[in-house]
Amino acid sequence: MHLTKDEEHVLAGEEGAARQKAMELLVSLGDIYGAERLIPVKSAQVSGASFKTIGDAGIQWLEDMSEGTRASVPSMVNPLGLDMRRWRSMGVSPDFHGKQARIVAAYRSMGLLPVYSCTPYLAGYRPRRGQHLAWAESSATVFANSYIGARTNREGGPSALASAIIGKSPEYGLHLDENRLPKVEVNLPSVPEGLVPLAGYTAGKVAGNRIPLISGQAFAEDEHKSFGAAMAATGAVSMYVSKGTVGHVRSRGIDRSMIEERVTISSRDLRRCAEELSGDDEWDLVAIGCPHSSTRELAHMARKLKNRRPRRNCDVWFCTSRMVHSRCPQHIATLRRFGKVLCDTCMVVAPIEEMYARTATNSGKAMVYLPTLGRQTASFRTTDQLLEAISR
Template identity: 30%
Template sequence: MNLNDTEKAMLAGAMGEARQRAIIQQIQVGDFFDAVDFVPVAQAHIMADTESLGEAGVCFLEDLANEAEVDNQVCIPTITDPRGADFNTYKQINHDPAYVALEKRADQAFRALGVLMTDTCINYQTVIPPVRGEHLAMGDTGVVIYSNSVFGARTNYEGGPSALAAALTGRTPRYGFHLDENRLGTRLFQVKEQPKDWSQWGALGGFIGREMGSYYEVPVIEGIDVTPSSDDLKHFGAAMASFGSTALFHMVGITPEAPTIEAVFEGTPPAPHVISAKDMDAFFATYAMDDDALDVVVFAAPQLSLYELERLAKLLKGQTIHSDVALLIATNPENKRAAERMGLDDMISGSGAILMEGVCFYQMHARELGEANDWTRLMTNSAKLVNIISGYGYEPVLSDMERCVHSAIAGRIVR
C-alpha cells in the first residue's frame, strides 16, 4: 500500500504502539484486498459485545486502556454497537452475573479510550445520520448496508478490531465499497408483491441476501411502488446483510445512487430474478412450526425505533403477557429514555414485557439465556433474528408484530 507521511510515522511507531499495531493490522487487510492506499474516515462504529470478545478480547481492551493516554485515545468520533448485557434488566432474564461483570469491564475499557458508548445498531436513526459520499468505518452489517444504500455513504464491514483500528488511525484501507467501481449493480431483482409490514420487508431482504454470492455482489431492486419508511428499509437491509454478506443495495427510484436502472448498471442490465408472492410464502414457511408451543417473543435485530416502540406500546397497553411466555424488546439508551418520557415504557412494562436498552438479543449470550430460562421456541418479526438464532439452539418462528404480541398474550403461537 502507498502510505503518506502520517501513515509512515504511525507504522514506524512515532505515534505510539497502539496506533502502530492498528496500522500494521490494517495494512494486512489492505494488502489482502489489493487496496492501493488509505482513506480518512469521519466516524467509527465498534461491534464489541462480550459474547464475541470473550475474556481474551476484554483483556486486549483493558491492556489498551492501560497504555498512556497520548497513545490510546481514538482520534475520530467513535461509537458502539449493542453490548452484551443490560445492567438494569439482567436479573429479570436470569442473565449470568459473570457475563454482566465481563460487560462492565469492557464498558470501562472503552470509556478509557474515549469511545462514546451509544450501544446501538440504529445510530443512523438516533445519533448522526451519514452523508452521501462520506467515508466511514461502520461495524454492524445492518448499519453498513443502511449507510451505503440509503444514505450513499461509503463503508465496508468493519469488524470490532478493525473499527477500533480505524478509530485509532483515523483511516481505513481504500477497497470494496469505498471505490466507485464496486458500487454498481451486479444482480437485478424484480419485486411482484409489495411488502406490507416489517416482517415482510425483512423477509424480502432475507430472500435476496440468501441469493447473494460474494461480498462484492450488489443487488438492484426494482418494482417497489410504495415509498418505504426508515424502519422498513432497516428491516430489509439488516436481513439482506445477515442472510448474505451484502453491504450495498440499490432500490430504483428510492435510494440515492439509483435514480434509474441505467444509473446503476454498466451497459445492459442482467435479466431480472422475479420475486413472487409464492417466494415470500415459501420464505415464511421456512420459519413456521406445526404446533403452537411458545417460550419467548423477541423484538430486536435491529433495535427498535421510537415509532416501533410506539406501535408495540399501543398493542400492549392494558394487556398482560401470558405467565408461561417472556416478551423481550431491545432498543438503545436514547429511545429507552424517550419511551420513558413519553409514557410508552409504562404501557410496555405494564404488560409484563421487558424493555432492554443498549443490547440486542442475539448479542447477549442467547444460548445461555435459553438454557437458563428454558426457552426454545422463539417468535419474532425480525427476519434477521430468525436467521441467526437457530445456531443458538432456538426454533424460530417469523410473523408480524401484531401476531407476535397476540401470541405472547395467549401463551401460544396465534396464526
C-alpha cells in the same frame, strides 16, 4: 499502499504500540484488498462488544489496545451481551456481567461513545450522504450505504477499532464508485404485510456477494432497516440499490449497465418462506427489536397494545437503543406491561442460550443467528402476529 509521512511514523511505532498495531491492521488489510491509500473517516462503529462473541481473548485484546490510546473520530459500539441497568432482571449471571463490564471499561477508556446499538443512525449519529465511515455492524453498514448513501465496507471488530483510533480506513470496496453498482436485479412486485424481513432474507440468498438492485414495492425507512439487516445476514453483501434510496453512484437514475441476472421474488415465495421459518407454536421468549427498534416502531407497538392485557405466557423482549428509549417514555411504559424493554443489547448477542430454548421473532436477521449463535428453536412471526400472541 502509499502512506504519508505521518502514517509512516505511526507504523514505525513512534506514537506507541497500540497505534502502531492499529496502523499495521489498516495497512495490511489495504494491501490485501488492493487499496492505494488511507482515507479519513467521519466515524467508526465497532463490533465485538458482547462477552459472548469475543470471549476472554477479546477482553485481553481490548485491554491491551486501550493502554494509552484514544479514538480520534466519533466511534460507537455494537450491542453488548446485556442491558447495563437491567441485567439482573434479564437473567444474566454476575460472572457474565463482570466480564462484560471489563469490555465496556476498555472501550470507555479509549474514548468510544457509550452508544451500544446496531442502529447508531437512530441514536444521534446519523451520517450524511457521501461520507466515508468505518462501520462494522452488518445491518448498520447496509443501511448507511444503501439508504443514507454514506460509504463504508463491512469492517471486522478489530479493523473498525483500528479506524476509530487512527481516524482512517483503507480506500477499497464500497468506498469506490466502481464497486457500488448493482449486478443482479431482485424484483419484489408485492410484499405481504409484515414479511419485508423475509424479502431481505430471500434477496440476500439470491444476491450472494453481488449488490442487488431492488425493484418493485417501495419501502418505508423502518422497512429498509429490517430488509437490509436480513439481506446482510444471508448474503455477503453490504449494500443494495433501490428507488427512493441514495446509495447508488449517479445522482440521476440508476446505472443498470452491470446487471447480469434478474430474479423475481413473488408474494407466494415470501409466504412459503414464512411457512418454512414458522417453527413452533410454543415459545419461551418473544424477541422484537433486531435491528434495534425505532421510535416509530415502538409507537406502533404501543398503540396496538394500549387497550389490551398481557397474556404472560412467555417472556417478551423489546430491544432498542438507549437514545430511542429515552425519547418515548409513554410508549416504553405501555410496552413494559407486556415484557422487558431492553437497551444496549439484543437477542443475537445476549447469552440467550443460558436462559431460553425456544424464541419467536419478527426479524429476518435474528432468524439466521438465533438457531446458530443462540442455539434456539427459532420461529418467525410478523410483528402484529407476535403482539396478538402476547396479549388479549
